[in-house]
Structure formats: structure tokens, C-alpha cells
Amino acid sequence: MIVTFTANPSLDRTVALPGPLARGEVQRAVSVRQESGGKGVNVSRALVASGLESLAVLPGADSDPVLAGLRESAVPFVSLPIDEPLRTNVALTEPGGVTTKINEPGPLLAADQQEALIKLLLESSRVASWVVLAGSLPPGFPDNFYATVARRIREAGNGNSPLIAVDSSGTPLAAALTDAGTPGDGTGTSGTTTGSGKPDLLKPNAEELAELAAAAGFAPASGDELEADPAAAAAAAAAVVRSGVGAVLATLGSKGAVLVTADGAWLATHPPVAAVSTVGAGDSALAGYLLAHGRGAAPADCLRQAVAHGAAAASLPGSTVPAADQTTPDAVTITALRKD
Numbered sequence: 001m002i003v004t005f006t007a008n009p010s011l012d013r014t015v016a017l018p019g020p021l022a023r024g025e026v027q028r029a030v031s032v033r034q035e036s037g038g039k040g041v042n043v044s045r046a047l048v049a050s051g052l053e054s055l056a057v058l059p060g061a062d063s064d065p066v067l068a069g070l071r072e073s074a075v076p077f078v079s080l081p082i083d084e085p086l087r088t089n090v091a092l093t094e095p096g097g098v099t100t101k102i103n104e105p106g107p108l109l110a111a112d113q114q115e116a117l118i119k120l121l122l123e124s125s126r127v128a129s130w131v132v133l134a135g136s137l138p139p140g141f142p143d144n145f146y147a148t149v150a151r152r153i154r155e156a157g158n159g160n161s162p163l164i165a166v167d168s169s170g171t172p173l174a175a176a177l178t179d180a181g182t183p184g185d186g187t188g189t190s191g192t193t194t195g196s197g198k199p200d201l202l203k204p205n206a207e208e209l210a211e212l213a214a215a216a217g218f219a220p221a222s223g224d225e226l227e228a229d230p231a232a233a234a235a236a237a238a239a240v241v242r243s244g245v246g247a248v249l250a251t252l253g254s255k256g257a258v259l260v261t262a263d264g265a266w267l268a269t270h271p272p273v274a275a276v277s278t279v280g281a282g283d284s285a286l287a288g289y290l291l292a293h294g295r296g297a298a299p300a301d302c303l304r305q306a307v308a309h310g311a312a313a314a315s316l317p318g319s320t321v322p323a324a325d326q327t328t329p330d331a332v333t334i335t336a337l338r339k340d
Helices: 038-049 065-072 113-125 143-158 170-178 205-215 223-228 229-243 281-294 299-314
Strands: 003-004 011-017 031-037 054-059 077-080 087-092 099-104 131-136 163-167 248-253 257-261 265-269 333-337
Touching: 003 038, 003 113, 011 065, 011 099, 011 229, 031 038, 031 065, 031 248, 038 054, 038 131, 038 281, 054 113, 065 077, 065 087, 077 113, 113 131, 131 143, 143 163, 143 170, 143 257, 163 281, 170 205, 205 223, 205 229, 223 229, 229 248, 229 265, 229 333, 248 281, 257 299, 265 299, 281 299, 299 333
Parallel strands: 003 054, 003 131, 011 087, 054 077, 131 163
Antiparallel strands: 011 031, 087 099, 248 257, 257 265, 265 333
């Protein structure tokens, strides 16, 4: 089972426009979709759609629309009851898939509620194969929250803890690398050192990879440069892996994705798709990777399924997630790369 943890879930509303976004003008929507969201929630939705067992852990009142949406879509979850409503995020999509997102900050959770969330996650992940820590943090959470949670998962497992993936941005993502304690073994296959908060898998986009690589001492590069040059992206990801992370799965938009482990580096590309919405495509890519990993696939084939899932998600409306039978992994091309 794969457990996902979303500290800042959302109700995702996607408004499809008939043409380019016109600032300051009145525009009529072509359609509006609404789904329960947040990165971890999206990963669980994609895994369940593909027939894999997953449990979403999140805060939220029983009557909150986010939890109601999970029940309607038959996604198993456990929640910490809170008084405040969860946030609503709005995505404006233009023809061709250009997406503008407006994300609310989320409810303020007190220190005792944060601790209760961690305990709920620890209880829920005892028999998990992976724990996915994903998304932004609500107001008031410390930047090193994910690093702290990862350490506590490993301490609770006492040498038999689940693998840990982190998919976030900004300071919470950087802290997963720089404030995570003892470096792991760098294999990404059997878990890192007990007591370390460094993840077995990081899933950045190109911009986030640039920030992570800089934190790991790699020569400065912009996200645009890394997205345009997969070899440079692989070298940046390799610097992150050398810092103690098990593996880096870096999504590069239409350029595909790279995967770097201690044993190799690969680029995966998919033929162009008619992009409808890019909302949740990265989350679907992570779900595809985990789906293949759970079936015992080799790293390059985990990457293959990740890119197939991401491409399929971009071709669907709103934050709709694809099932495995909607993906085309056979269309993905894998190329081995140098790590440095």
C-alpha cells in the first residue's frame, strides 16, 4: 500500500477558457470542473484509478467538499477533523494547455494539530511500502516539516520503515535536503539511514531542481536551462543524489523527465500530445513511477511509466488523473545519460 500525506489539500476548480486569458476583461468559460486535490491527494487518486491500493492522509472536517469528493471517487482516506474549511484553488486553462493557477494559502493549524497530523500519518503508514509527502504547507507550519516527518517515520519503523518520496516546492522542498539529518545510503531501493530525514525519492520540476542542485553545491543554473538541456538536468540531479537522496525524478514539461539514481541516469520522452490542462500532470507522473516500482520494474521502466502517466494527464481536462490503461508507455523513448 502507498500512503500519501497532504497537509494542505484543496478543492481544485478548473475553468476552461475559449481563448487566451485577457487581463482586465470579461470572459465566458467553456466549462468548469471540480475535483478534490492537493499533490498527495492527486497521487492517491491516480494510484486508485490504476488499481493500486492507496490511502490519503489529510486534515479536514467530515463535511468538507474535499473529503466528500474523495468519498464520491472511492479514494480511501483518513482525516484529522479541523474547524476551518479547506482551501479552494482555481486554474484557468487556455487552448493548448497554458494554465494559470491561483492557490489559496489554506487553513491555519496550531502546533497541537500539526502533531496530531503526524501521529495520524505514523499510525496509517505502519504497513505502507511508500509514504508520499506532497504539496505546499499550510500557514504556520515550519519549513522543515517534511524533514521532521521523514525522520519520525524512520524512527517509528526502527529499520523497517517505508520508502519516502517528497514532492513539494520552495523552502519545504529545500529543507527536505538540507535539514534532514544523516545522509542515507543513496540507493533509493532499501530506505535511507534510520533517523535521517532525507527522502528515497525527490520529484522536482525543472525550477525546483535548480534550487535543490544549488543547495547541494551544484553550479547555479536556471530552471529554463535545465528544462532545455536534459543532460544538464541529469548532472544537477546527480548532485542532489550525491548529497544522500536515493533518487531524483525531475519532470521537464514537454521535454519529458529524467531519473537519476546512484547507479545511472535516464531521459524519457513521449511524442507530443494535445495538451488540455497541465494541472496535476506532475502528480500523475509520480503516481506512474510508484505504480511501476510497486510491480518490481527496473528504474528506467519506472521512469517510462512516469512519463506515460504525465503525458496522459496533460491530455485530460482539469485535474483529471489517468488510469494505467489510458497511458501509452510503449510510446516512451528511454535514453541513458551521463550523471556528471
